[in-house]
Amino acid sequence: MSETAATTTGTTLRSGPGRLLVAVYAVFALAATARGTYQLLTRFDEAPLAYGLSVLAGALYFVAAVGLARAGRTSRMVALVCVSVETAGVLAVGALTVFWSAGFPDDTVWSNFGSGYLFIPLALPVLGLWWILKVHSEDRRETPPAS
Amino acid sequence: MVDWLTMTIQMVSLGVAVWCLVSFFQDRPMLVPHLIGMGVLWLLVLGQVGAAVATMVGGDRPDELPMLISYLATIALLPPACAVWGFMERSKWGPAVIAFACFVLPVLLVRIEQLWSPVV
Structure with missing residues (x-):
């Protein structure tokens, strides 16, 4: 555990708004993974692409939640990558489902930009990006790079 | 499943959510009062989960059983998990976590209701 090395950054990334972000990410990780896995297992033939994407989204949410909660320097980068991929994912899948609905016979978490989930899947990565970058810049201002 | 309990849980949950939003703002x-509120909510949820499990053991099972069980497990774990996570945060973002959890809980109960007695 790199907890001691990352005390200052460690507390900021998972405290304040980060605390809420981790909770939302955890719930969405569970929702997307459970839904996708169940659909893959029971109805694989109907819409493998949609169900696979749900599982992928769930996995991304999970890694992002853990990255935010662990809050070290490395996990911050991991969370940043995850959240970026998510942003791309929700935009791409959202656009695809709107313009090429034939490819998606069944919905994913990201369908129509997450409209089935109150557009939270669209807002979540944006808020995540904002929070990680904010903590990152504050952290750089407080502690000048060592060596 | 006890119908009036579902109603009660949804009302209490939304009540706690609004209360926590007020605290947040x-x-x-x-x-501690927030924590007690979550405790009461959790007991109600556990009662409902217990009733559902008892009914299922009695032989009355819905079609999508694995899905229902995973939803029941989720609602049983959501209140304590979020209460602990929110209580660890000593700022206004603690109540924000609880408010989120208490808005999600009624939605989960609606899904459970749909799984339990699907409208044909």
């Missing part, structure tokens, strides 16, 4: 951290 008043810039207050999560305090």
